Amino acid sequence: MKKKIIKSDLAILGSGPAGYTASIYSSRSNLSTILITGNHIGGQLTQTYKVENWPTEYNAIPGQTLMNNFYKHSTKLGTKIYKENIIKTILKRNPIKLYSEELIFETKALIIATGSKPKKLGIESEKKFEGRGISTCAICDGFFYKNKEVAIVGGGNSAIEEALHLSKMVKKIYLIHRRKKWKADKILVKRLLKKSKTHNIKIHLDCEVIEIFGNCSEVTGIVIISKKDRKKIKIAVSCLFISIGHVPETNLFKNDLEMENGYIKIKSGRHGNFTTTNVPGIFAAGDVTDHVYKQAITASASGCMAAIDASKYLETIKLKK
Numbered sequence: 001m002k003k004k005i006i007k008s009d010l011a012i013l014g015s016g017p018a019g020y021t022a023s024i025y026s027s028r029s030n031l032s033t034i035l036i037t038g039n040h041i042g043g044q045l046t047q048t049y050k051v052e053n054w055p056t057e058y059n060a061i062p063g064q065t066l067m068n069n070f071y072k073h074s075t076k077l078g079t080k081i082y083k084e085n086i087i088k089t090i091l092k093r094n095p096i097k098l099y100s101e102e103l104i105f106e107t108k109a110l111i112i113a114t115g116s117k118p119k120k121l122g123i124e125s126e127k128k129f130e131g132r133g134i135s136t137c138a139i140c141d142g143f144f145y146k147n148k149e150v151a152i153v154g155g156g157n158s159a160i161e162e163a164l165h166l167s168k169m170v171k172k173i174y175l176i177h178r179r180k181k182w183k184a185d186k187i188l189v190k191r192l193l194k195k196s197k198t199h200n201i202k203i204h205l206d207c208e209v210i211e212i213f214g215n216c217s218e219v220t221g222i223v224i225i226s227k228k229d230r231k232k233i234k235i236a237v238s239c240l241f242i243s244i245g246h247v248p249e250t251n252l253f254k255n256d257l258e259m260e261n262g263y264i265k266i267k268s269g270r271h272g273n274f275t276t277t278n279v280p281g282i283f284a285a286g287d288v289t290d291h292v293y294k295q296a297i298t299a300s301a302s303g304c305m306a307a308i309d310a311s312k313y314l315e316t317i318k319l320k321k
């Protein structure tokens with residue numbers, strides 16, 4: 001069966017803050033714009049219980065609500081959204097072609113904003129219990145462990161936010177961080193330490209998870225080791241939530257685009273075309289380019305820049321014709 005071809009001026013891959021913002025700006029520029037969501041519609045913020053640092057939302061806003069607002073804003077301005085997963089690309093020809101299982105997208109310009117995916121611990125027993133007591137989303141799965149004891153690995157904002165969220169429903173939380181100091185914002189650390197003194201959170205700093213154990217159907221515990229004295233501690237838990245960061249979703253483009261440690265390299269600088277890649281007509285924004293800031297607001301800002309850069313590029317090739 002022949003695949004249907006969808007044509008556009010600009011295609012955007014990814015539906016997090018970078019992708020949606022790019023679609024808002026490009027649609028307002030009167031460009032024929034499509035946004036292809038991939039498997040994870042809404043990006044990482046859909047897994048965040050409350051967003052407290054989004055400008056104007058001073059009372060905090062659930063991550064899913066914020067991304068729903070992005071969606072409504074984007075579609076109101078005319079962006080056409082396709083809930084497809086791209087499996088093949090042809091980036092160095094004109095038009096650029098993107099293939100899903102059902103469709104072929106042909107576009108004059110492309111913005112890559114595919115975001116990132118959760119990192120794993122990398123221990124052997126982790127594979128054994130995937131989907132059976134190991135989770136990378138406490139917001140999604142916390143309800144299933146109500147009144148049980150669980151563990152969280154991580155020391156950044158997400159890990160602490162998840163611990164604070166889970167503390168309202170689980171019996172006890174063991175928060176394990178491999179460093180001596182937190183990576184999270186000070187305000188979150190302050191809340192965590194306050195709750196750990198009076199509530200159900202026990203902190204293990206400078207420790208690592210070295211084993212996950214259980215039965216044929218579920219996790220029943222973990223083993224952690226102190227990096228200081230190599231002492232091992234066995235902890236009984238029903239679930240291990242892993243919140244140790246993310247890696248960029250860029251494998252699909254590794255044969256065509258210049259990268260560094262998996263992140264797409266962009267021009268950057270102070271003279272425009274900030275988001276351009278080494279391939280003409282292809283731009284990148286959000287977590288696929290940023291290994292430093294990794295904030296929703298910076299991703300959104302880079303999506304805006306990518307849309308402006310793409311619009312200028314399309315105007316240039318139009319004038320050449």
